[in-house]
Amino acid sequence: MKIHAIGGYNQVGKNMTAVEVENGIVLIDMGYDMEEVVEKDQEIEELTTKETIQTGAIPDDSKIHDKKDKVKAIVIGHGHLDHVGGVPKLAGSYDCPIIATPFTMSVLRRMVKEDRKSLENELIEMEPGESYQASENIAIEFINVTHSIPGAVLTAVHTNDGTMVYGLDNRLDDDPVLGDIPDYERIRELGEEGVKAFIGDSTRVDEPGRCMSESIVSTELVHTIDQAYQDDKGVFITTFSSHIERLISILKANNERRKVALIGRSLKEYTGSAEEMGMINLDDVEVVSYWDETNELLEKISKEKSEWLVICTGHQGEPGAALTRIAKGEYPIEIEEGDNIIFSSSVIPNPLNRASRYRLDKMIKREGGRVISEVHVSGHAKREDCRDLLLMLKPKNFIPSHGTTEMLASHVTLAREEGYTLNEDLFLLENGNTVDI
Ligand SMILES: [Zn+2]
Structure with a gap:
C-alpha cells in the first residue's frame, strides 16, 4: 500500500490524499487553499487546471496522472471547501465516480452550478454506515x-492489502445539536479488525484537552443573545456558513424574539442544502445574497434595527463578505454606538485572516460597535480526542495530515507517546511525498 500525500500536508487547506494498492487507487478529497483563493479571487475562474495548480490554490495531482486508469473512485469526506473546492477543476481528468454523503454531494452540486461548470463523473451518495464496492478488491x-x-x-478503504482509515476532519462530540454522535462502536471494531494505516487530523492537536461539545456553545449563545437584546440596539452575528448546527443554535437562542435576516452568498448556498435535507427551517427567515436584494433588506432593517437579528458572512473579515461591507458603509445601514457584533467563530490561523479581522474589528469599534468574539468551539479534535482516535483504531501505521509541518510534528509527538516510531510506523509527510507501507 502506498500513501501519496498530495495536498494538506504543508498547510491547512487543499487537502488531497491518494491510496494506491496493486489493483487500484482511491483519491480522497480535492480541496482548495482558501488563502490562495482569497488572494487570487476571480482570476481562478478563468484559469486552466494546470495554471490553477501553479498558483498553489489546488493540489498538484500530477503524480497520479500516469496512473489515471488505476483510479477507481474519488471520495469527498465532507463539504468544507478545503476538501471539496478543487473538485470542479480536478475531478474531470479521472474516469471514475465521486462518492460522498448526501449533504456533501448537495454542497458539491450547488458549487458546480454556481460556478456554471459541469461534472462528468457519476455522483454516488452514500450514508454513514454504508459501503461501496469500487472494484473487485476495493x-x-x-x-x-x-x-x-x-x-x-471517517472513510475506510478496505483493500486486499489491508484497511486505510482517513480521518479528516472530525471532533468527538457526544452531545451534538444536529445528527448522531460518532460511531464509536464501528471505530473500535475497525481497530479490532486491523487498520493498516490511519491518516489523522492535526489542525488542533497542539491544543490540550478535549474539544468542547456544540451544545456548550448553544448555551453560551443564549446568554450572549439575551444580553445583546437588553438594549434595543442592532445585533449582528456572523459564523461559518457551513456550520448548520451553529445556525440552528442561533435561531433557537433568538427564540422568535426578533425577525431574522441571513445575508451572504455562502450562507444562502449551505443553508439551501440543509433546508433541502430537512435539517433547518428557514420559513420565517429572510435569506438574501444578491446586491440589490441585500441593499433593499438592509435599508428596511436600518429603520427598525431593534426588531432584527442579522446573521451574515464575514467572520474572518473577508473583504467581499457582508459584515465587512456593512462596516465599511457600502450598504444602507450603519453600525452605531451600542450595536452588538457577535463572532460565533474563531480566526482561522493564518496571517491574512488575522490582518483582515484586525481591520474589521477596528472599523466596528470606531463606529461605537461592541465586538463579542469567540462564541465558538472548534470543529477539530484537540489533543486528547486525537489520542482517543489513535487508541481506538490502533493503526499499524500513522500519518498525520491537515496542517502545517509544525502541526503535523505535534501529532508525531503524540503518536510517539503512544509507542510509535518515526519512519518505522509513523510518517511525517510533505505534499508530493509518498510512503510505501
Ligand atoms: Zn472541515
Whole structure:
C-alpha cells in the first residue's frame, strides 16, 4: 500500500490524499487553499487546471496522472471547501465516480452550478454506515463522525492489502445539536479488525484537552443573545456558513424574539442544502445574497434595527463578505454606538485572516460597535480526542495530515507517546511525498 500525500500536508487547506494498492487507487478529497483563493479571487475562474495548480490554490495531482486508469473512485469526506473546492477543476481528468454523503454531494452540486461548470463523473451518495464496492478488491466505507458541518465521515478503504482509515476532519462530540454522535462502536471494531494505516487530523492537536461539545456553545449563545437584546440596539452575528448546527443554535437562542435576516452568498448556498435535507427551517427567515436584494433588506432593517437579528458572512473579515461591507458603509445601514457584533467563530490561523479581522474589528469599534468574539468551539479534535482516535483504531501505521509541518510534528509527538516510531510506523509527510507501507 502506498500513501501519496498530495495536498494538506504543508498547510491547512487543499487537502488531497491518494491510496494506491496493486489493483487500484482511491483519491480522497480535492480541496482548495482558501488563502490562495482569497488572494487570487476571480482570476481562478478563468484559469486552466494546470495554471490553477501553479498558483498553489489546488493540489498538484500530477503524480497520479500516469496512473489515471488505476483510479477507481474519488471520495469527498465532507463539504468544507478545503476538501471539496478543487473538485470542479480536478475531478474531470479521472474516469471514475465521486462518492460522498448526501449533504456533501448537495454542497458539491450547488458549487458546480454556481460556478456554471459541469461534472462528468457519476455522483454516488452514500450514508454513514454504508459501503461501496469500487472494484473487485476495493470497498469504501463511511463511518459517522461529528465535525462543524453535517455529513462528515471517517472513510475506510478496505483493500486486499489491508484497511486505510482517513480521518479528516472530525471532533468527538457526544452531545451534538444536529445528527448522531460518532460511531464509536464501528471505530473500535475497525481497530479490532486491523487498520493498516490511519491518516489523522492535526489542525488542533497542539491544543490540550478535549474539544468542547456544540451544545456548550448553544448555551453560551443564549446568554450572549439575551444580553445583546437588553438594549434595543442592532445585533449582528456572523459564523461559518457551513456550520448548520451553529445556525440552528442561533435561531433557537433568538427564540422568535426578533425577525431574522441571513445575508451572504455562502450562507444562502449551505443553508439551501440543509433546508433541502430537512435539517433547518428557514420559513420565517429572510435569506438574501444578491446586491440589490441585500441593499433593499438592509435599508428596511436600518429603520427598525431593534426588531432584527442579522446573521451574515464575514467572520474572518473577508473583504467581499457582508459584515465587512456593512462596516465599511457600502450598504444602507450603519453600525452605531451600542450595536452588538457577535463572532460565533474563531480566526482561522493564518496571517491574512488575522490582518483582515484586525481591520474589521477596528472599523466596528470606531463606529461605537461592541465586538463579542469567540462564541465558538472548534470543529477539530484537540489533543486528547486525537489520542482517543489513535487508541481506538490502533493503526499499524500513522500519518498525520491537515496542517502545517509544525502541526503535523505535534501529532508525531503524540503518536510517539503512544509507542510509535518515526519512519518505522509513523510518517511525517510533505505534499508530493509518498510512503510505501
Ligand atoms: Zn472541515
